[in-house]
Amino acid sequence: MPLKHRKMKTLLLLISILSLTGLKQSLAQSSQLYEGDIIINSTSKLKVQFNVCIDSITNEYSSTLNIPIHSIKNYPVKISNYSLDNVVFEMEGMVVAEFIGKFVNNQLVGIWKQSGMDFPLTLQVLKKNALVRPQNPQKPYPYIEKDTIYFNIDRSIQYGASLTMPKSNKPCPAVILVTGSGQQDRDETIFDHKPFWIIADYLTRRGIAVLRVDDRGVGQTKGDVEKATSETFSTDVLNSIEFLKSIPEIDKDCIGLIGHSEGSMISFLAANNSNDISFIVSLAGPGVSGKELFISQAKYGLNKMKLPDNSITEITKLYTSIIEIVSDNNDESLMKSKIRDQLGNWIPQQDSITKVGAGLVYSGNRWTSKGAGLDLFLTRVMSPWMKYFLLYNPKDVLKNVNCPILILNGQKDMQVYSGQNINGFKTIAKELNKNNYEFQEFPDLNHLFQHCKTGDISEYYEIEETFSIQVLEKTYNWIDEIIEK
Numbered sequence: 415m416p417l418k419h420r421k422m423k424t425l426l427l428l429i430s431i432l433s434l435t436g437l438k439q440s441l442a443q444s445s446q447l448y449e450g451d452i453i454i455n456s457t458s459k460l461k462v463q464f465n466v467c468i469d470s471i472t473n474e475y476s477s478t479l480n481i482p483i484h485s486i487k488n489y490p491v492k493i494s495n496y497s498l499d500n501v502v503f504e505m506e507g508m509v510v511a512e513f514i515g516k517f518v519n520n521q522l523v524g525i526w527k528q529s530g531m532d533f534p535l536t537l538q539v540l541k542k543n544a545l546v547r548p549q550n551p552q553k554p555y556p557y558i559e560k561d562t563i564y565f566n567i568d569r570s571i572q573y574g575a576s577l578t579m580p581k582s583n584k585p586c587p588a589v590i591l592v593t594g595s596g597q598q599d600r601d602e603t604i605f606d607h608k609p610f611w612i613i614a615d616y617l618t619r620r621g622i623a624v625l626r627v628d629d630r631g632v633g634q635t636k637g638d639v640e641k642a643t644s645e646t647f648s649t650d651v652l653n654s655i656e657f658l659k660s661i662p663e664i665d666k667d668c669i670g671l672i673g674h675s676e677g678s679m680i681s682f683l684a685a686n687n688s689n690d691i692s693f694i695v696s697l698a699g700p701g702v703s704g705k706e707l708f709i710s711q712a713k714y715g716l717n718k719m720k721l722p723d724n725s726i727t728e729i730t731k732l733y734t735s736i737i738e739i740v741s742d743n744n745d746e747s748l749m750k751s752k753i754r755d756q757l758g759n760w761i762p763q764q765d766s767i768t769k770v771g772a773g774l775v776y777s778g779n780r781w782t783s784k785g786a787g788l789d790l791f792l793t794r795v796m797s798p799w800m801k802y803f804l805l806y807n808p809k810d811v812l813k814n815v816n817c818p819i820l821i822l823n824g825q826k827d828m829q830v831y832s833g834q835n836i837n838g839f840k841t842i843a844k845e846l847n848k849n850n851y852e853f854q855e856f857p858d859l860n861h862l863f864q865h866c867k868t869g870d871i872s873e874y875y876e877i878e879e880t881f882s883i884q885v886l887e888k889t890y891n892w893i894d895e896i897i898e899k
């Protein structure tokens with residue numbers, strides 16, 4: 415396999431690892447969306463979008479990058495030039511890349527430059543009004559909606575949230591919606607889908623108050639993010655419970671949690687430290703250890719790169735050994751030393767295809783991870799959030815959680831695989847002798863609980879449905895039964 419062709423696959427790995435970052439950036443008042451395919455080779459291409467914004471006051475340009483297939487949204491891009499004859503978009507930070515082009519017949523025609531290679535890229539104007547989100551709630555609402563600010567006990571953290579409450583003469587049950595990984599707004603917005611807004615509207619119309627909260631560092635919520643873990647976020651949930659308990663219209667004895675993806679494990683962690691949680695709904699939550707889930711996701715990504723089976727096996731072994739080193743050591747310098755030794759032993763035993771697939775590059779007459787995809791992987795895997803996630807075992811947490819739990823998964827979920835994780839929950843329930851769990855898999859639903867064809871992340875953007883009505887109905891009916899008991 416020619417070295418240049420092998421390096422092209424490094425681009426896919428770099429972007430796959432970037433999908434873990436969950437970066438957010440606010441947009442200016444006026445913007446134009448461009449979309450096109452990076453032509454990697456005769457059979458491979460990668461769809462990207464640039465959202466070019468102009469500030470109506472300063473007339474300054476800025477841009478962000480979306481890569482739908484890898485769930486990258488609003489990655490910061492620097493515009494160093496923006497004219498008819500010369501357009502330059504630059505990405506900095508974890509990966510260095512740039513797009514250089516010019517306007518031709520209302521298209522941006524140019525080259526994507528990365529890792530010393532050039533890839534053709536033509537960007538078309540994408541009309542934003544082409545997006546249809548028919549489930550978004552429409553005013554007037556038959557319930558009360560208010561935006562609110564509240565704080566933790568020592569007022570060191572501010573929370574921004576929206577609370578919807580039915581019009582009622584008596585205290586009503588309530589749920590808190592808990593977002594998945596990455597910094598999310600209160601609606602858990604992704605590709606203009608707002609699933610938490612739709613869940614809140616559906617439940618509140620049926621008599622259940624709903625609190626949806628901006629994550630730390632997003633919207634009106636403050637607080638440290640860099641050192642935060644899932645356990646940290648569970649304390650945010652507990653603070654939100656205290657806020658709801660202070661509201662006379664809320665039934666303090668009937669407050670539950672609905673967590674999506676990582677939000678599911680955050681909900682379990684909160685319930686592990688509180689007796690105030692009446693029930694939990696897990697939407698696409700991990701039912702296996704963080705290590706096991708991470709490796710299964712890594713294998714999926716490697717398979718999408720169409721690597722040979724032996725390469726996938728060897729790279730998986732490498733990732734597993736690195737995860738074990740990170741999990742077993744708290745000293746960062748010791749971690750790095752052991753990982754260097756592991757790489758030193760692993761690299762000479764592998765062929766070039768396997769090395770490229772693992773995120774290494776050939777530079778200065780040797781194979782290195784410096785400035786390559788593996789560097790991004792190592793940086794991410796040693797972060798406090800990821801280390802906590804890798805060590806997380808749902809069984810250890812759930813043994814102390816006694817409230818009823820509804821576990822829902824989509825069979826075409828390509829991020830938190832339904833079979834693997836729902837079976838993990840079933841095994842835990844059996845081993846812990848828990849009889850208050852209920853499970854249901856939904857055919858043809860993806861990680862966002864949209865009806866889909868393949869379940870791949872690339873479909874999220876194009877699907878008009880935001881959240882399955884069947885899952886909404888199941889969630890409400892189950893909660894209603896819990897309330898009536």
